[in-house]
Amino acid sequence: MLKEDLRADCSSCFGLCCVALTFSKSADFAIDKAAGEPCPNLDEDFRCGIHQKLRTKGFQGCTVYDCFGAGQKISRQAGQSWREQPGQKMFEALPIMRQLHELLWYLADALERPETAPLHPELQKSMQHVEQLTLQDVAEVDLTKERQAVDVLLRQTSDLVRGRQNKKKERRGADLIGAKLRAADLSAANLRGAYLIGADLRDADLRKADLIGADLRDTDLRGADLTGALFVTQSQVNAARGDTATKLPPSVSRPSHWH
CATH class of the missing domain: 2.160.20.80 (E3 ubiquitin-protein ligase SopA)
Incomplete structure (x- = not known):
C-alpha cells in the first residue's frame, strides 16, 4: 500500500465524515450536529456546498479532519450510499477504519526511510496485517492491541532515524x-x-x-x-x-x- 492510497478522496466517498461524526458548536464548528445526521452543507452529490468557505463560515474543524482514505474504502466496500441502504454500519466503521489507515500511514512513512532497512521485513509484515484487517469487519478489531504492536516498530523507526x-x-x-x-x-x-x-x-x-x-x-x-x-x-x-x-x-x- 502506498501513501497515495491513504489520502482522502472525497470524490470517491459518500460524504461519511459529514454524516457519521458529531459536531459541537464551538470555535471549530458553527452548529451542533448529532452523529448519523447529515450536515446541512452536504449536497446531493455528497460534496460539501461550502468547501471553499469552510473557515469563513465557522467550520474550521472540517478543514483539519483527515480520514486517511478510510471514507472512500468504506464507500467502495459498501457499494451503495447510506441514502440507498441503512448506513449505520458504515458510520460505525469510519472511526475504526480511520485509525487503521492512520497506522498504515505511519508504517508507510517508516518503510520509506533508508535508515530502517533492518526493520523492513517486520514493517512490511505489519503493514500487510493491518491492511488485511481493513478488508474484514473492522468492528471486530482490537484497536488497542493493534496500535501497541505497531507502536513498537514505530519507536524503533524513530530511534534509527533520529540516532542518539x-x-x-x-x-x-x-x-x-x-x-x-x-x-x-x-x-x-x-x-x-x-x-x-x-x-x-x-x-x-x-x-x-x-x-x-x-x-x-x-x-x-x-x-x-x-x-x-x-x-x-x-x-x-x-x-x-x-x-x-x-x-x-x-x-x-x-x-x-x-x-
Whole structure:
C-alpha cells in the first residue's frame, strides 16, 4: 500500500465524515450536529456546498479532519450510499477504519526511510496485517492491541532515524503550550505526543523530529524546517499556521490557508 492510497478522496466517498461524526458548536464548528445526521452543507452529490468557505463560515474543524482514505474504502466496500441502504454500519466503521489507515500511514512513512532497512521485513509484515484487517469487519478489531504492536516498530523507526540524542531533545509528551521556541534547534528531537498548541516555532529546525501524535493546533511554523520529520500527518499541518517559507515533508500538502 502506498501513501497515495491513504489520502482522502472525497470524490470517491459518500460524504461519511459529514454524516457519521458529531459536531459541537464551538470555535471549530458553527452548529451542533448529532452523529448519523447529515450536515446541512452536504449536497446531493455528497460534496460539501461550502468547501471553499469552510473557515469563513465557522467550520474550521472540517478543514483539519483527515480520514486517511478510510471514507472512500468504506464507500467502495459498501457499494451503495447510506441514502440507498441503512448506513449505520458504515458510520460505525469510519472511526475504526480511520485509525487503521492512520497506522498504515505511519508504517508507510517508516518503510520509506533508508535508515530502517533492518526493520523492513517486520514493517512490511505489519503493514500487510493491518491492511488485511481493513478488508474484514473492522468492528471486530482490537484497536488497542493493534496500535501497541505497531507502536513498537514505530519507536524503533524513530530511534534509527533520529540516532542518539541528548536529554534536552527528549520532549515526549511535553507541555509546550504557547512555548517561545523561535529558531530553536529541535532537529531529531523526540516530540511524540507533545502539546505544542499555540507555540512559536517560527524558523525552528525540526528536521527528522518525531512528531507522531504532537498537537500542532495554532502552532506557528512560519519559516520552520520539517524536512524529514517523522510521522507528520495532513491533519497536523492543517491545524498549524505556516507560510511559503515553511519546509514540509513531501508526503503532506501545503494548506491553502497558509500565507
